[in-house]
Amino acid sequence: MLFNTHQTLKQIVTLASKELEQADLFFGHGTDNPWDEACWLVETLVQRSGAKQIDAEMKLDEVVLEQIQSLLSKRSNEKIPLAYLLNEAWFADLPFYVDEKVIIPRSPIAELIKNCFKSIVKQEPKTILDLCCGSGCIGLASAMVFPESTVVLADLSVEALQVAAINSEKLELRSRVTLQPSDLFTDIEGCFDLIVSNPPYVGEHEYLNLPDEYKHEPALALLSEHNGLAIPIEILRQAANYLNEDGILLLEVGNSWQALADIYPDAPFLWLEFENGGEGILALSYMQLRHYKF
């Protein structure tokens, strides 16, 4: 074991960080570097052990050290993203339960939510659809910033909806949330002020070349045919039928954005910009979706 009860928390984090650095890992499922990941791992397990406060000079007991070592080894050897090992991911400053039934929340849409979709929506949306909801992070975080809203969380995966249900309980949003199994819009009823969607948009070739960490995530959550664009295009074709007249669609297509823009060079896509990094999220109004033939 790397650790002992004489070391301080700061020394333990430093050792854990070095171990992660040497393990040929990919960072991008909650942190982007070994130090932040080591801090997240150690602090979470110390907190869960019941520590009232955490400081850099504190010493840890044997049980906590063994837990840290065990998760560190799994992270390094099996390349399991830390969020799955801790069953926790942070999105828009909110904690979400996650397991391997859902992808780990990381959409740049978090920044838009924290800004209450400023300059994208004219007035607070009352009805929101999170299509392809996974853990429910986008719809639930939106429900938190729009306390008058009701939210439908829809996903093809019934297992993902089980995770979304856990999160809507955890955030005490159950009374404003409906969980809807649906293949895209097939079982969606009614119209919404806001449709937000981070659907699968990774093509098969790109998928095969992704780092091992992504292989722990459900392939259903990532893969989409036609170089990733089949599902996003289907959403563009149908969204107007499910939007109110002042409604807005926000759709994430990630690094497939250029390919989409090339297919529809005249489309009135508004590509959003992000202070904290991220790209490939477009906004379209109901009117634009009604008039443009995708």
Ligand SMILES: C[S@@+](CC[C@H](N)C(=O)[O-])C[C@H]1O[C@@H](n2cnc3c(N)ncnc32)[C@H](O)[C@@H]1O
């Ligand atoms: C990229 S994940 C996004 C999850 C979540 N919105 C987030 O940002 O973390 C895409 C989700 O779409 C779901 N999905 C895949 N195909 C679908 C379909 N045809 N209809 C509805 N949901 C689908 C997957 O189960 C997965 O949960």
